[in-house]
Amino acid sequence: MSEHHTYKKLEIVGSSKVSIEDAVCNAIAECSKSVKNMDWFEVVETRGHIVDGKVAHFQVTLKIGFRIENS
Amino acid sequence: MSEHHTYKKLEIVGSSKVSIEDAVCNAIAECSKSVKNMDWFEVVETRGHIVDGKVAHFQVTLKIGFRIENS
Amino acid sequence: MSEHHTYKKLEIVGSSKVSIEDAVCNAIAECSKSVKNMDWFEVVETRGHIVDGKVAHFQVTLKIGFRIENS
Amino acid sequence: MSEHHTYKKLEIVGSSKVSIEDAVCNAIAECSKSVKNMDWFEVVETRGHIVDGKVAHFQVTLKIGFRIENS
Amino acid sequence: MSEHHTYKKLEIVGSSKVSIEDAVCNAIAECSKSVKNMDWFEVVETRGHIVDGKVAHFQVTLKIGFRIENS
Amino acid sequence: MSEHHTYKKLEIVGSSKVSIEDAVCNAIAECSKSVKNMDWFEVVETRGHIVDGKVAHFQVTLKIGFRIENS
Amino acid sequence: MSEHHTYKKLEIVGSSKVSIEDAVCNAIAECSKSVKNMDWFEVVETRGHIVDGKVAHFQVTLKIGFRIENS
Amino acid sequence: MSEHHTYKKLEIVGSSKVSIEDAVCNAIAECSKSVKNMDWFEVVETRGHIVDGKVAHFQVTLKIGFRIENS
Amino acid sequence: MSEHHTYKKLEIVGSSKVSIEDAVCNAIAECSKSVKNMDWFEVVETRGHIVDGKVAHFQVTLKIGFRIENS
Amino acid sequence: MSEHHTYKKLEIVGSSKVSIEDAVCNAIAECSKSVKNMDWFEVVETRGHIVDGKVAHFQVTLKIGFRIENS
Amino acid sequence: MSEHHTYKKLEIVGSSKVSIEDAVCNAIAECSKSVKNMDWFEVVETRGHIVDGKVAHFQVTLKIGFRIENS
Amino acid sequence: MSEHHTYKKLEIVGSSKVSIEDAVCNAIAECSKSVKNMDWFEVVETRGHIVDGKVAHFQVTLKIGFRIENS
Known part of the structure; x- marks a missing residue:
């Protein structure tokens, strides 16, 4: 095994009708379909859509860090 | 209808004793009393008051975007 | 009493398996063991660990403001 | 006349199908319907929508400064 | 009274020939003509005009927070 | 269809000898060769090369958001 | 004496009813009660409270750098 | 020739009544009167004056990088 | 006269033992010895030295804008 | 060849037990296994792990720019 | 053991006549005299003094994160 | 001697094939050919060129502060 990893x-x-945390989890779940070795996330921006005067979706932009295989 | 909108x-x-999402919703509910055509929000800052060593209120600063009527 | 306070x-x-709010509360609870007169907090960064493709912990960096005693 | 002004x-x-400058001008034209004494603008953000793989609208966020009447 | 306020x-x-503090006070005085329940301000930018090699005006950009009535 | 999308x-x-808008369009055109469901762009940075005392190319850094298929 | 210092x-x-400079000085005076070898300060934020439509306090956030003894 | 350059x-x-690109070119043309070896520019800020409710000038702040001769 | 100016x-x-405003004025006075047509300044940073537990100098970093002659 | 490139x-x-430069080189070496036409890098963040009171790894976040083939 | 830690x-x-890495290590070595459980560092700023036209010291500002005991 | 200095x-x-520190030193050495009384530097940006999948040059942008003579 290498002495240093690369990420x-x-x-x-991600988006969710329910909460910020749920939007985070939805983004990570979608990402996990194609990406292995996910290690951490950083919230970059939180925003959302408003429909009929109410929050319709929370939208959370994440950076997701994952280890490059065999690095 | 115009080919371009202005927002x-x-x-x-907004503030809430319960959660960040609730503070967002309270701000939008208050804003909806006087503003129509709200379209999106952006979270600018999250902070809060501490009383007796516990969170008393979450305070969330939002930018709310709305379409200018007839634009 | 002085005419001006210093903070x-x-x-x-703080971290939590549950939510961003819970991570905030855990940080403040830990801090209250040694710090008095806490007055407000500001969320500086929200991130977390991912284990097996799922959020393991939310990690929230706060600044906590407290009044310096007798100031 | 006062020795100092307040803005x-x-x-x-603003948005436009054509250009960033046109989006700026559209925003200012719309704003001029209700605001007098506009003095300067600052571009805060430039973004846009993509439809069918092409730019559909440029969207430019401006701050517009205007002098408060009689200030 | 509501359990939470909205701001x-x-x-x-604001501008002043004299000082930064005076520019802040001028902005707040002007604002107080039309806005009630002002609660805090944040200095966003400090700049000024130079005429004949000397400061002619300090110009201070503030955000002013006020409570929305009945919120 | 899912209740929430992931982007x-x-x-x-992108670069262009002509204009900032053209650099944006060139970047999106190149990107559209391999990416579907592009939805929006955000201008991150505008710069360029100077040759013989004149602008040789405008270079515009964009973030392009696209919906992940079946999300 | 070591060839390098650590800070x-x-x-x-700090806060003051009078001026920004006075708020800086108040913060440093309070800090000097428990901290030695203070070397420099950096203004991080300037804000204040408004009471009855007037500035009640200027509040200035500082970073204060001091040399760690024997470093 | 040195193995490394310094810039x-x-x-x-720069300003222009016409467009952002024209303001960039005007700034570079003016700069080329006294500066050689200009290599790149970075747009730092885009703003402008408004007169009679219309854009009078676009004003674009640039950083211009040039190689120091014989470096 | 040209239709557009370049700055x-x-x-x-600048530094001062007295106040932030005085540090601004000192910087501009020094600058006026060699620069003509100064038009505006922007405060970039405010800091200072501490000696014997008291402010020894306020140090204010400014950007000063001046019109390039004959532009 | 096209008149404009897209990147x-x-x-x-990247990480390294030795130095910041080594962490940069490790990241680029790993990236070169799958990416061609790399042209530049920008350091975004420098941090590291501490084990037993000493730096265990420097961790350097880079943006790496590469030309899209045939663009 | 608690299910969540607080940092x-x-x-x-830190400063060094030799290198940025050495300044980092000096800061951490000094900090380790009084702080246990140090876990990570983040470089916030890199600067230095110049004496006789040469670098006299590199000065590196770090944030150091450590786990609060028994948290 | 004046009671206050202006900088x-x-x-x-600066650039270097070897290291970030060497790029800093190269920039300062070049600058010392024409500038006296250099006092400090601040690293603004670290980037570099990649050739054949390897770092060709580190490029470090510095601000260099120097005292204005007789100020």
């Missing part, structure tokens, strides 16, 4: 960061926007 | 952004601080 | 700000990272 | 700043989002 | 923030530029 | 953001630098 | 930075909020 | 950056504000 | 910005640090 | 930027975190 | 962050400035 | 800041980009 890549992706920028993803 | 205005307001800066509002 | 100090500490930077703390 | 207010509004945040507006 | 709005305005962006104002 | 990914790519960072692209 | 620590504290974050303090 | 200097100047901050210039 | 250059310099970055200067 | 893509990736965000990578 | 505190300190801001320290 | 000017220049923005310089």
Whole structure:
């Protein structure tokens, strides 16, 4: 095993009708379909849509860090 | 109808004893009393008051974007 | 009593398996063991660990402001 | 006349199918319907919508400064 | 009385020939003509005009937070 | 159809001898060769090369957001 | 004497009814009760409270750098 | 020839009645009267004056990088 | 006279034992010895030295904008 | 050959027990296994792990720009 | 053992005549005299003194995160 | 001797095939050919060129502060 690892960061926007945490989890769940070795996330931006005077979706932009395989 | 819309952004601080999402919703509910055509929000800052060593209120500063009527 | 107060700000990272709010509360509860007169907090950063493709912990960095005694 | 003026700043989002400058001008034209004494603008953000793989609208967020009457 | 308040923030530029503090006070005095329940201000930018090699005006951009009535 | 969508953001630098808008369009056109469901862009940075005392290319860094298929 | 020094930075909020400079001085005076070898300060934020439409206090957040003894 | 070059950056504000690109070109043309070896520019700020409710000038702040001769 | 002006910005640090405003004025006075047509300044940073537990100097970093002659 | 190129930027975190430069080189070496036409990098963040009171790894986040083939 | 940890962050400035890495290590070595459980650092600022036209010291500002005991 | 000094800041980009520190030193050495009384530097940006999948040059942007003679 190498003495040092290398990580890549992706920028993803998750959304949820329920909560900020749920939007984070939705983004990570979607990302996990194609990305292995996810290690951490950083919230970059929190925003959302308003419909009929109420929050329709929370939208959370994340950076997700994952280890590059065999690095 | 015009080919392009114009939006205005307001800066509002909502508060809640319960959660960040609730503070967002309270701000939007208050804003909806006087503003129509609200379209999106952006979280600018999250902070709160501490009383007796516990969170008393979450305070969330939002920018709220709404379409200017007839624009 | 003095006509003006002085405050100090500490930077703390709280974590929680449950939610962002819970991580905030955990940081403040820990801080209250040694700090009196806490007055407000500001969220500086929200991030977290991912284990097995799921959020393991939310990690929230706060600045906590407290009044310096007798100031 | 007072020795000093006071200005207010509004945040507006203009859009255009054509160009960034046109989005700026559209925002200012819309704003001029209700605001007098506009003096300067600052571009805060430039973004846009993509439809069918092409730019559909440029969207430019401006701050517009205007002198408060009689100030 | 509601359990939570909502605040709005305005962006104002005050000016003064004398000092930064005076520019802040001028902006707030002007704002107080039309806004009630002002609660706090935040200095966003400090700049000024130079005429004949000397400061002619200090110009201070503030955000002013006020409680929305009945919120 | 899912109740919530997930988006990914790519960072692209387009260039043009003509204009900022043209650099934006070139970046999106190149990106559209391999990416579907592009939805929005955000201008991150505008710069350029100077050759013989004149602008040789405008270079515009964009973030492009697209919906992840079946999300 | 060591060939290199190490410094620590504290974050303090001073307040004053009079001026920004006075709020800086109040913060440093309070800090000097417990901290030696203070070397420099950096203004991080300037804000204040408004009472009855007038500035009640200027509040200035500082970072204060001091040399760690024997470093 | 040296193995490494050194560059200097100047901050210039160009203006134009026509467009953002034209303001960039005007700044670079003016700068080329006294500066050689200009290599790149970075847009720092875009703003402008409004007269009679219309854009009078676009004002674009640039950093211009040029190689120091014989470096 | 040209239809458009070009400005250059310099970055200067003024200091004063007395006040922030005085540090600004000292920087501009020094700058006026070699620069003509100064038009505006922007405060970039405010800091200072502490000696014997008291403010020894306020140090204010300014950008100063001046019109390039004959532009 | 096209008159304009398009570039893509990736965000990578390299690590090293030795130095910041070594962490940069490790990230680029790993990236070069799958990416061609790399042209430049930008350091976004420098941090590291501490074990037993000593630096265990430097961790450097880079953006790496590469030309899109045939663009 | 608790299900969640709490961390505190300190801001320290290390210096070195040799290198940026050495300044980091000096800061951490000094900090380790009084702080246990240090876990990570973040470089906040890199600067230095110049004497006789040469670098005399590199000065690196770090945030150091450490776990609060028994948290 | 005056009771207060005035400083000017220049923005310089140094490069090196070897290290970040060497790029800093190269910039300062070049600058010392024409500038006296250099007092401090601040690292603004660290980037570099990649050739054949390897770092060709580190490029470090500095601000260099120097005292204005007789100020």
